[in-house]
Amino acid sequence: MKRTVFALVAVAATAGVVACIGLAYGQANQEAAPIFVSKIPSGYREWRLISVAHEEGNLNSFAAVLGNEAAIKAYREGKLPFPDGAIIAALHYSHTASEENNKVFGRSQSFVAGTPTNIQFMVKDSKKYAATGGWGFAHFKDGKPGDEAFMKTCFPCHNQAKARDLVFTRYAP
């Protein structure tokens, strides 16, 4: 099974909030303006499945991770680094007990996607986002991007997955 990884959630784990947007920092010129992924990539809800994810604790999140054509192709071919143009989307929902399902099952065991909490993206552009490993990080809650302070936490966390081109989520066959 080919495995590659993606976890914007990692950021949320340490910050208690999920909010990150790509920005170029750590550049030689410390005054470099951060680069924001300020627009939600169009058509992401039509993209194909990469995998699913669940975070316990404060996050209590349930995620569907989707990829655009370039991302899915790279995953399936096991090619790293991801090519420019690849975009990975994490659709986050609350991890919610389903009373209606449990009633049918006769026991408490069923969890479903509850309220949508945020949508996060990783956008690959090796030139534009060179300062953050070639990835632009994005976070949108109710259509609005997160704040800069949180955005700065995305890259250091994802950078721990250098061997997988900063992507935590593995492809589910």
Add this chain to the structure above:
Amino acid sequence: MKRTVFALVAVAATAGVVACIGLAYGQANQEAAPIFVSKIPSGYREWRLISVAHEEGNLNSFAAVLGNEAAIKAYREGKLPFPDGAIIAALHYSHTASEENNKVFGRSQSFVAGTPTNIQFMVKDSKKYAATGGWGFAHFKDGKPGDEAFMKTCFPCHNQAKARDLVFTRYAP
């Protein structure tokens, strides 16, 4: 938010195994041969996301629920019953702790799709599967369909979701 439902997992909940294939039973003629969905619908891994699901207990399953074009269209339009040709797929994996993610997060909180366990389908054909609410149920483990005894449990369970055309899974926006 439009919601519709699907839960082949319900079957597994009571049987401890997930194995169901559509069959026509309960007909006036008790000798009617069961109708099997014996072939995995082609291209299902390319389908779009309906939602995600997690079952605790013996199942310990993590699911991505996908729909073909007809199913997605019906979900988005909130139209019930689903039209003939609609197919819903539940890709089941083990709900597995991610040691590599937890190491980055610094705590045990992350769960990912582990070993694939089975793939289940609901295939809408109101004539062919008239005896089971218009749906043919299918279950494949390692490419092989489940046994008849278990298949018989699919319909009675799904039939409890009559108001949603026997489909438990709701569409995640």
